[in-house]
Amino acid sequence: MPLHQGPAASPAEPPRRLALNPFFGEAANPVGGMTEAPPHHRLPDGPLPPASAYQLVHDELMLDGNSRLNLATFVTTWMEPQAGVLMAECTDKNMIDKDEYPRTAELERRCVAMLAQLWHAPDPASAVGCSTTGSSEACMLAGMALKRRWAKRNADRYPAARPNLIMGVNVQVCWEKFCNFWEVEARLVPMEGDRFHLDAESAAALCDENTIGVVAVLGSTFDGSYEPVAEICAALDALQERTGLDIPVHVDGASGAMVAPFIDEDLVWDFRLPRVSSINTSGHKYGLVYPGVGWALWRTSAELPEDLVFRVNYLGGDMPTFALNFSRPGAQVVAQYYTFLRLGREGYRAVQQTSRDIARGLAERIEAMGDFQLLTHGNQLPVFAFTTTPDVTSFNVFDVSRRLREQGWLVPAYTFPANREDLSVLRVVCRNGFSADLADLLIEDLNRLLPELRDQSRPFTQDEAAATSFHH
Ligand SMILES: *Cc1c(COP(=O)(O)O)cnc(C)c1O
Numbered sequence: 001m002p003l004h005q006g007p008a009a010s011p012a013e014p015p016r017r018l019a020l021n022p023f024f025g026e027a028a029n030p031v032g033g034m035t036e037a038p039p040h041h042r043l044p045d046g047p048l049p050p051a052s053a054y055q056l057v058h059d060e061l062m063l064d065g066n067s068r069l070n071l072a073t074f075v076t077t078w079m080e081p082q083a084g085v086l087m088a089e090c091t092d093k094n095m096i097d098k099d100e101y102p103r104t105a106e107l108e109r110r111c112v113a114m115l116a117q118l119w120h121a122p123d124p125a126s127a128v129g130c131s132t133t134g135s136s137e138a139c140m141l142a143g144m145a146l147k148r149r150w151a152k153r154n155a156d157r158y159p160a161a162r163p164n165l166i167m168g169v170n171v172q173v174c175w176e177k178f179c180n181f182w183e184v185e186a187r188l189v190p191m192e193g194d195r196f197h198l199d200a201e202s203a204a205a206l207c208d209e210n211t212i213g214v215v216a217v218l219g220s221t222f223d224g225s226y227e228p229v230a231e232i233c234a235a236l237d238a239l240q241e242r243t244g245l246d247i248p249v250h251v252d253g254a255s256g257a258m259v260a261p262f263i264d265e266d267l268v269w270d271f272r273l274p275r276v277s278s279i280n281t282s283g284h285k286y287g288l289v290y291p292g293v294g295w296a297l298w299r300t301s302a303e304l305p306e307d308l309v310f311r312v313n314y315l316g317g318d319m320p321t322f323a324l325n326f327s328r329p330g331a332q333v334v335a336q337y338y339t340f341l342r343l344g345r346e347g348y349r350a351v352q353q354t355s356r357d358i359a360r361g362l363a364e365r366i367e368a369m370g371d372f373q374l375l376t377h378g379n380q381l382p383v384f385a386f387t388t389t390p391d392v393t394s395f396n397v398f399d400v401s402r403r404l405r406e407q408g409w410l411v412p413a414y415t416f417p418a419n420r421e422d423l424s425v426l427r428v429v430c431r432n433g434f435s436a437d438l439a440d441l442l443i444e445d446l447n448r449l450l451p452e453l454r455d456q457s458r459p460f461t462q463d464e465a466a467a468t469s470f471h472h
Pocket of ligand 1: 074133134135136137139172174217218219220221252253254255282294
């Protein structure tokens with residue numbers, strides 16, 4: 001999101017205005033109320049009829065394209081009409097007004113309880129958690145709790161000592177923000193060879209007495225792979241035995257915490273591991289809700305320092321809250337509860353399994369084309385990354401991304417971070433709503449493009465920044 005800076009036009013250009021269409025006028029008089037076109041970057045002097053204002057905004061937004069063809073995003077782009085109706089019914093409710101909207105507050109509480117059980121909190125009744133605007137806010141809250149706990153344990157040395165957080169270089173940008181905003185040193189484990197995420201040994205090796213925690217990602221936005229949470233915890237157990245350092249783990253399950261519980265039930269990554277002290281997820285990713293809702297949960301209230309908690313009025317008493325925002329929409333939380341109720345475990349399992357089947361099938365077919373090699377196969381998150389085979393010299397992944405965009409598909413291409421800056425990949429995120437039929441159409445389009453790409457004399461896209469739409 002750019003930090004907007006006033007009018008985009010240069011001072012030399014005349015100020016622009018929106019275009020009027022006589023049809024936009026009130027029915028009886030096509031040009032009524034339309035004597036002047038509204039300006040772009042200045043508050044118009046007077047009002048417009050609602051139908052005209054609606055049409056102007058609606059028409060401009062046509063150029064955003066179709067979110068369903070956006071294979072770059074993890075965020076939900078399709079919900080049932082009933083969910084849309086419920087959300088519209090709740091757009092006027094402010095989530096912070098617990099006293100005024102006690103039923104909305106109750107639905108949030110039920111969602112937290114359901115997640116505590118889903119993630120195997122040892123005592124779901126004593127797990128604590130909250131909704132957020134997304135995983136970014138949830139990660140900020142979890143990171144703050146880690147930092148505060150460390151500061152309390154080290155009150156004799158803090159603030160002179162500088163806290164640090166251990167994670168893979170593949171973490172989502174919210175962790176870099178957390179470290180920047182809250183003045184924590186980010187200790188990033190680089191990629192090495194075919195290892196594209198954090199490994200247990202490197203994580204433990206970077207820990208010291210100023211480590212507030214280790215972040216394990218389920219799964220990585222770069223390639224959809226799950227980090228080995230149990231192995232990381234085991235390495236930290238061994239570290240504690242050796243040195244006495246007791247380092248908590250936060251699991252960033254933005255995507256995977258709503259995938260693994262349904263289709264990888266044997267994978268132990270959650271509160272079953274005693275070292276996991278908190279978990280976040282994005283309700284608006286594989287939680288299957290429109291943006292923005294996320295969740296943060298702590299194993300017990302002991303993991304969330306009481307002095308970070310603020311209280312608001314609720315039914316004559318008070319309710320503890322933990323959030324960066326004050327006001328925030330209630331509709332997404334209602335939609336999350338609706339989706340939990342609507343799908344249940346079986347429904348979520350069916351939806352996530354379908355997405356994974358589509359991802360695996362698509363990955364196999366892309367590999368079979370012969371021009372590409374897979375980094376991941378879509379068998380963890382329903383996400384896979386692939387690159388060109390070494391003998392492909394006439395085109396690169398950025399060309400593929402650009403040409404697919406001509407067909408309406410958004411498939412991002414991007415370069416990996418340290419120490420694999422030599423590697424550029426394409427990534428496909430399969431979500432509910434990206435059906436097997438749409439996957440067939442993507443394959444058809446790719447098959448149609450490939451002969452042209454193979455015929456190129458050299459890769460055309462040198463400006464890699466312009467070619468890609470990746471925001472990890
Ligand atoms: C998407 C994502 C985030 C950020 O989540 P938002 O809900 O977009 O704020 C953080 N971590 C991981 C691993 C993610 O995939």
